Amino acid sequence: MVDKILAEYGAVVLDRNAKRLVVQVDDKQLRPLAEKLFESGFYYANGVGVDERGLGHDFAMYHVFASEKDKLYLVVKVSTSNLKLPSITPVIPGSNWAEREAMDMLGLEFEGHPEPERLILPDDWPKGVYPLRKEFDYNERPEFVERKPESTPQRTDVVQLPLGPYHPALHEPEYFEIHVDGEVITDAKYRGFHIHRGMEKLAEGRLTLNQVPFLAERICGICGFTHSIAYCQAVADAAGLDWPERAKYIGVILLEIERLHSHLLWVGVVFHLLGFDSGFMHMWRIREKVMDIAEALTGNRKTYGLVLIGGMRRDIDESRKNWVLKTLTELREETERVSKDIFGMKELINRIKGIGVLPKEDARALGVLGPVARASGIDTDVRRDHPYLAYDKLDFKVPVYPEGDVLARLLVRYDEIIESFRLLEQALSEMPQGDVMIEDYTIPSGRVGLGATEAPRGEDVHFVITGVESKVYRWHPRAPTYNNLPSVPIMLRGNNIADAPIIIASIDPCFSCTDHVAIVRKGKVIWKGPLGEGVKQVGR
Amino acid sequence: MGRFGLIFKSIAKGRVTEKYPFAPIELPEGFRGKPEIDPEKCIGCGACATVCPPSAIQIHVDEEQGYKTIDLFLGRCIFCARCEEVCPAEAIRLTKEFELAAASEEDLHQVVKLKMAKCAGCGRPFDTVRHLQFIAEKLPEEQKPMLALCPDCRAKLASKILTVAARRHR
Amino acid sequence: MMFKKSLWVFHLNSGSCNGCDIEVLNIFTPKQDVERLGIKLVGSPRHADAIAFTGPITRECLPKAIEAFMAVPEPKIVLAIGSCACGGGIWFDSYAVIGGIKEFYKILKEKHGIEPPTTIYIPGCPPKPEAIIYGVALARKAVEQKQKSEIFVEESDIDDAATLFKEATSTRHFIPKIEVIKRGE
Numbered sequence: 001m002v003d004k005i006l007a008e009y010g011a012v013v014l015d016r017n018a019k020r021l022v023v024q025v026d027d028k029q030l031r032p033l034a035e036k037l038f039e040s041g042f043y044y045a046n047g048v049g050v051d052e053r054g055l056g057h058d059f060a061m062y063h064v065f066a067s068e069k070d071k072l073y074l075v076v077k078v079s080t081s082n083l084k085l086p087s088i089t090p091v092i093p094g095s096n097w098a099e100r101e102a103m104d105m106l107g108l109e110f111e112g113h114p115e116p117e118r119l120i121l122p123d124d125w126p127k128g129v130y131p132l133r134k135e136f137d138y139n140e141r142p143e144f145v146e147r148k149p150e151s152t153p154q155r156t157d158v159v160q161l162p163l164g165p166y167h168p169a170l171h172e173p174e175y176f177e178i179h180v181d182g183e184v185i186t187d188a189k190y191r192g193f194h195i196h197r198g199m200e201k202l203a204e205g206r207l208t209l210n211q212v213p214f215l216a217e218r219i220c221g222i223c224g225f226t227h228s229i230a231y232c233q234a235v236a237d238a239a240g241l242d243w244p245e246r247a248k249y250i251g252v253i254l255l256e257i258e259r260l261h262s263h264l265l266w267v268g269v270v271f272h273l274l275g276f277d278s279g280f281m282h283m284w285r286i287r288e289k290v291m292d293i294a295e296a297l298t299g300n301r302k303t304y305g306l307v308l309i310g311g312m313r314r315d316i317d318e319s320r321k322n323w324v325l326k327t328l329t330e331l332r333e334e335t336e337r338v339s340k341d342i343f344g345m346k347e348l349i350n351r352i353k354g355i356g357v358l359p360k361e362d363a364r365a366l367g368v369l370g371p372v373a374r375a376s377g378i379d380t381d382v383r384r385d386h387p388y389l390a391y392d393k394l395d396f397k398v399p400v401y402p403e404g405d406v407l408a409r410l411l412v413r414y415d416e417i418i419e420s421f422r423l424l425e426q427a428l429s430e431m432p433q434g435d436v437m438i439e440d441y442t443i444p445s446g447r448v449g450l451g452a453t454e455a456p457r458g459e460d461v462h463f464v465i466t467g468v469e470s471k472v473y474r475w476h477p478r479a480p481t482y483n484n485l486p487s488v489p490i491m492l493r494g495n496n497i498a499d500a501p502i503i504i505a506s507i508d509p510c511f512s513c514t515d516h517v518a519i520v521r522k523g524k525v526i527w528k529g530p531l532g533e534g535v536k537q538v539g540r
Numbered sequence: 541m542g543r544f545g546l547i548f549k550s551i552a553k554g555r556v557t558e559k560y561p562f563a564p565i566e567l568p569e570g571f572r573g574k575p576e577i578d579p580e581k582c583i584g585c586g587a588c589a590t591v592c593p594p595s596a597i598q599i600h601v602d603e604e605q606g607y608k609t610i611d612l613f614l615g616r617c618i619f620c621a622r623c624e625e626v627c628p629a630e631a632i633r634l635t636k637e638f639e640l641a642a643a644s645e646e647d648l649h650q651v652v653k654l655k656m657a658k659c660a661g662c663g664r665p666f667d668t669v670r671h672l673q674f675i676a677e678k679l680p681e682e683q684k685p686m687l688a689l690c691p692d693c694r695a696k697l698a699s700k701i702l703t704v705a706a707r708r709h710r
Numbered sequence: 711m712m713f714k715k716s717l718w719v720f721h722l723n724s725g726s727c728n729g730c731d732i733e734v735l736n737i738f739t740p741k742q743d744v745e746r747l748g749i750k751l752v753g754s755p756r757h758a759d760a761i762a763f764t765g766p767i768t769r770e771c772l773p774k775a776i777e778a779f780m781a782v783p784e785p786k787i788v789l790a791i792g793s794c795a796c797g798g799g800i801w802f803d804s805y806a807v808i809g810g811i812k813e814f815y816k817i818l819k820e821k822h823g824i825e826p827p828t829t830i831y832i833p834g835c836p837p838k839p840e841a842i843i844y845g846v847a848l849a850r851k852a853v854e855q856k857q858k859s860e861i862f863v864e865e866s867d868i869d870d871a872a873t874l875f876k877e878a879t880s881t882r883h884f885i886p887k888i889e890v891i892k893r894g895e
Contacts, residue, residue: 122770122806131805139803165774166722166755194770195725198806206803211593214620215800221729221836265732268739278546284739285556292568299572299634302729303835305620313625314570338549344542557743560840561847579862594793594800606869614857615796615810618835641832641845642857645812648796648831653863660872669868676875688871 002070005040009033011076019386020073020237020450027078027086034063034076034088034095042067042074043367045452046461047098048476049106051134052079055446055465055473059108061085063095064450064461068385073450075463080108087113094367094483105132105200120193131201138198138205158186161497165194178500185492185500200475209235209443209470210308216462217303219477222265225258226455227462227477228307233388234464235309235472238449241441247311248390249431254297254304255389255453256420256427261290262456263413263420264335266508270410271342273502274351282338289331293324311437316428325428332421339414352406356491356503359404368487369480370458371416372507374400375408382454394426406506413508443470455480457508481509567636572619574637577612577652581631584608584654584668588623588632597623606665607653614640614648629674661693713759713850716748719789720758720782724775725807726765729836730792734762737839744843755781760849766794766801767808776818787849788829791842796831 002021006013009032011023025033038044046064053059058081065074078085087110089096100119102108107130110116121131124144130136161178175194179186199219203212216231217224229251236243243251268283291301297316298304306313316324342348358368363376373380381398383391399415401408449464458480467473484507491503558565567573589597589610596616600609612632623632642648656665657672672687679687686694723731737744738751752758755778767775790811793799798809808814815826832845847853868874 122768124769136805138805141805165771166778194774195727195765195768196770196806197725197766197768197801198804199801202801202804206595207593211591214593214618214622218618218727218729218800218835221727221732224727224729278550281740282546282549284736285553285741288739288741295571296568299568299570299621300619301836301838302732303618305572305618313621338546341542341545341549344545346542348542556740557746558741560742561843561853565840574857579864594802596793596797607863613797614833615831616793616799616802617833618793618800637856638834638838638841639844639853640834640837640841640857641830641848642855643828643830643848645796645831647855647857647859648833649859649861651859651861653861655864655866655869657871657874658869660870663870665869666871669866669874670864672871672874684875686875688875 001040002067002072002074005033005036009036014077015448017237019071020075022075022077022448024077024079027080030063030076030078031086031088031091034065035091037065037074038092040067041069043364044092044094044098045073045367045459046463046476046478047095047102048463048474049102049108049132050465050474051106051132054134054467059083059106061099061102061108062448062463063088063098064463066386066452066459066461068380071385073386073452073461075448075450083107084109084111086111089113089115093365093486097482104130106130107133120196122193122196131198136201138201178497180497183496183498185495185497188489188492200477203472203475204467207471209466209472212472212475213307213309214305216477217305219479221302222262223258223455223457224302225304225307226255226453226460227479229255229389230451230453230460230462230477231464231475232307232309233451233453234449234462234475235443235451235466236449237451238447238464238466239309239441239443241309241438243311243389244435244438245390245432246315246434247436249427250312250314250316250436251307251389252391252394252427253316253424253431254294254306256424257290257294257297258304259456260417260420260424261287261294262508263417264290266413266456266505267410267417270352270406270502270505273505274348276348279342279348282342286331286335286338289327293327296320297324308437309443310439310441311435313437315436316431321428321431325425328421328424328428332418335417335421349407352410352502354405354407355495355499356406356506357404358487358491360402362490363404363487366486366490367483368458368507369483370454370456371409371412372458372484372487374398375412376404377402380459382452382459386452388451388453390427393430394423396423406502409506446473457481458484481507485509567638571636571638572621572634574614574640575612575617575619575621575623575632575634577610577650578631578633579652581629582610582652582654583629583631583670583674584610584652585628585671585674586610587626587628591622591626593620593622594618601656601665603656603665606656606658608656608668610652610654612650612652614650615645659690659693660688661697662690664690666690713787716750717760717787717846717850718750718752718758719760719762720752720755720778721762722755722764722775722778724763724765724771724795725768726792726794730764730794733836733839733842734764734791737842742839742843744846747843747846749846755779756783758782758786760787760789762789762791763795763811764791766798766810767814769806769808772808772814772817775814776822779818780822780824784827786827788827789832789842789845789849790829791832791834791845792837793833793835796833799835 009029011025015022042065045066048062050060060079063076099110104120126142126145129142158179165175213228217228219227264287268280271279295301358376360377379400396419399412445468447466451462453460461478463476465473586599589599594616596613598611621634654668657669790796801807802809818824830845830849
């Protein structure tokens with residue numbers, strides 16, 4: 001079916017394998033093609049602007065679409081010689097920041113983009129300096145220019161509550177502005193990208209192919225390992241490598257350990273935000289054991305640093321395997337017992353039932369991912385839909401709840417904790433013997449690769465173009481919070497200000513992964529019109 | 541019943557808090573702690589500096605004094621153990637030490653200065669004595685004299701040899 | 711000793727990956743529980759005795775970090791937690807970051823004339839919770855500092871390669887036998 005659509009719009013197939021397809025289209029055909037793809041069930045997964053002058057081409061934009069139904073990632077390439085391209089944001093809202101990112105970092109222009117404003121670079125960054133162009137050195141630091149005053153003027157008709165950038169409820173520097181009418185939230189504004197560290201340029205500039213996994217791992221200190229796996233999958237995809245079976249199983253084991261610690265952490269933080277600190281302490285006490293397992297298997301509690309392009313750097317020996325299996329059984333019993341007590345508390349359940357609802361239709365339109373999507377009745381999971389590593393050989397259930405409230409998101413994650421225990425037990429006992437690393441490989445240059453993993457927060461998509469002298473030419477990671485954050489304003493609609501922290505936390509946001517701007521007006525997301533205008537319209 | 545269950549659980553569990561810093565803690569085998577260079581074994585080849593993702597190991601060459609400096613800065617190290625993997629002389633390894641806090645940045649440096657050998661052709665210091673000796677052990681006897689020259693002089697000599705050989709062959 | 715009683719800490723994330731932040735939070739949970747030692751996280755810099763700095767200080771965060779830093783009353787201690795805060799970490803020379811606490815002090819000195827306060831460097835990526843506790847203990851001079859700088863200088867008389875190996879200036883030992891390989895054989 002995809003082929004039929006592609007043929008209709010004159011797309012040329014550049015490269016294809018079982019999991020992904022790379023095509024090039026004419027820039028005039030891009031918008032109708034994107035619209036058609038969106039209608040037939042594809043969602044927007046990643047968007048990458050590339051300065052291809054080093055490869056003998058011009059500038060290009062790669063739009064990545066994904067479909068659970070077709071089990072396919074579709075990479076659509078459009079080239080431009082005059083920096084101008086049509087915007088697809090009017091037909092797919094999800095591409096909004098991807099295009100703005102390309103504007104900021106490469107100086108591309110998207111015709112018809114509703115909000116062509118600075119997104120990533122700091123306010124004191126000079127105009128006309130584009131860090132991802134090849135003539136810019138990764139360690140160049142342009143002069144500071146004067147900061148513009150805040151673009152939104154102070155208003156007298158609504159109550160504006162500033163939150164951040166340093167605030168006790170936030171563990172990362174972010175700026176929120178919440179507008180309230182009495183107790184009820186009417187509007188939320190957000191300025192992010194405080195944590196832009198220039199890693200894409202660093203990967204192209206200073207690091208080599210085998211050093212980037214360590215950089216990828218530091219995208220996020222909680223779910224970093226899945227980023228490094230996604231990167232290595234992308235390079236393996238570009239070069240056509242296949243890991244040894246044992247390495248795949250070890251990858252699954254470490255990914256599931258990471259999911260366990262991340263979900264337990266999240267459950268603890270949610271209890272803390274609800275004022276239920278004994279639940280928080282119990283959850284983090286259990287989590288400490290998971291950290292011990294990670295430390296025993298990898299040598300570090302976090303940032304495992306175990307993956308290279310060819311596979312895993314450490315093996316799991318028999319005695320350690322048995323110890324982990326034994327500890328996991330105890331942990332599972334402990335988790336189940338403590339959770340039984342916690343879910344028996346009616347006041348806790350009533351506190352989170354029915355707040356922060358995200359309806360299924362809105363969830364699909366925004367392309368939310370991971371546990372947030374599954375709690376809104378969308379049956380999606382990269383591990384099952386686009387299997388990687390050894391997931392296709394393991395048996396696990398994907399929990400789906402239709403309610404879409406905070407309680408459903410808690411239940412989805414609790415079920416996933418239990419599924420992770422099952423996956424770990426299977427993977428540890430079924431792990432085949434053999435090598436864990438291939439050392440004899442060559443990476444061809446100028447090839448496109450795509451890697452996707454299911455992080456604790458949703459789908460990670462990494463896009464790679466390989467370069468010469470064992471470097472990456474372009475690397476672009478997309479973290480799940482990027483897609484999940486715009487759903488927060490919808491969840492906040494009509495709720496009390498006291499529920500705001502728990503609702504924001506319920507998507508498990510990770511700002512070091514992502515940042516973006518969204519405006520909500522009386523419960524309706526305004527995508528069109530620049531930021532300042534959107535706020536002006538809210539006034540009654 | 542829920543909340544009482546939790547209280548009973550806390551009582552039944554007893555103390556979970558460890559005594560640190562008043563008692564030491566146990567670390568698992570293979571823990572990645574402080575990297576240490578054994579200055580007696582280090583040959584100054586620079587493999588660690590090449591693979592180090594954060595460039596925490598940096599190499600400086602002082603041609604006037606004739607020293608090569610290997611500077612390991614713990615304050616930038618990410619404890620990935622890539623240096624341990626690639627070191628041909630097994631001179632750098634990760635210990636289990638994790639108590640690395642220091643009151644000044646200078647305390648976080650480990651510096652190894654190795655003597656460099658001068659080229660027999662141009663007299664420029666080009667490589668550490670230890671690295672040359674390390675390579676010499678692996679080379680057949682007739683090729684060893686080549687090590688007395690720096691890469692530039694070696695290339696010149698090699699082209700000269702080839703010209704002579706080609707002439708003879710003809 | 712500067713602070714005799716409980717140490718109140720303000721946690722300032724200046725663009726960290728979350729790893730160090732979670733470990734900072736971790737020391738307040740049952741296993742390490744540093745509240746038994748009188749250490750407490752506070753929500754406002756104005757209540758704090760110490761700042762726990764994490765992250766390499768991104769360009770966007772710099773003015774905000776300076777403001778928060780100046781709001782902490784004197785005397786203060788700075789805890790630079792993690793490799794990013796100590797020396798810039800893996801991003802130390804990227805365009806988007808300042809590159810660690812030392813560069814931050816340089817900017818403070820130049821722009822505001824502020825001398826750097828007492829600073830404890832706690833390397834690690836992220837440091838173990840116990841390593842953070844050790845750093846705080848060091849700030850209070852409860853433990854001895856183990857980590858010291860080491861400088862090794864090789865003593866050797868040999869400094870020219872000619873004495874190491876027989877000189878190779880003449881060509882006659884090396885002339886290889888050239889065999890002509892014809893294509894297709």
